[in-house]
Amino acid sequence: MKKIVLFLMMMVSGLILAQNEPIKVVFDVTSSNPDVHRTAAKHLRLMAEAYPESEFELVIYSGAYKMVDKKSSVAGETLSDIVNKDNVDIVICQQTMKRHEMTMDDLIPGVGSVPDGIYEIIMKQKEGWGYIKEAQ
Numbered sequence: 001m002k003k004i005v006l007f008l009m010m011m012v013s014g015l016i017l018a019q020n021e022p023i024k025v026v027f028d029v030t031s032s033n034p035d036v037h038r039t040a041a042k043h044l045r046l047m048a049e050a051y052p053e054s055e056f057e058l059v060i061y062s063g064a065y066k067m068v069d070k071k072s073s074v075a076g077e078t079l080s081d082i083v084n085k086d087n088v089d090i091v092i093c094q095q096t097m098k099r100h101e102m103t104m105d106d107l108i109p110g111v112g113s114v115p116d117g118i119y120e121i122i123m124k125q126k127e128g129w130g131y132i133k134e135a136q
Helices: 002-019 034-050 062-068 076-082 094-099 117-126
Strands: 024-029 055-060 088-093 112-114 130-134
Touching: 024 034, 024 117, 034 055, 034 062, 034 076, 034 088, 034 130, 055 062, 055 117, 062 088, 062 094, 076 088, 088 094, 088 117, 094 112, 112 117, 117 130
Parallel strands: 024 055, 024 130, 055 088, 088 112
Antiparallel strands: none
């Protein structure tokens, strides 16, 4: 019985320690669905708060451009609250911005841009970042 209890304690402590190791995660959002925008923003906020030593990047492209439009974003309040956290980057694809005739002035303050959203995600994965596709 003592061996079983000791084994279980070791397993639980190993899981707890594993949850504290810093991670790097890139979130991919392409959907035009406002529900996906709300959910992705919530996931990003929760992860950034739960793991302050970890790094997170939200990459927006294609139909998701409204997610960071300061005039029409349904997730704007959540994104505005977290965009300036040290462990969070929120970026939009410049090609998507060009297609939708957006400028940096159209974006929620603090949101950056990258030349190509897909390339950004691939490079993050190449650097060992985890990948989350936000979709519904």
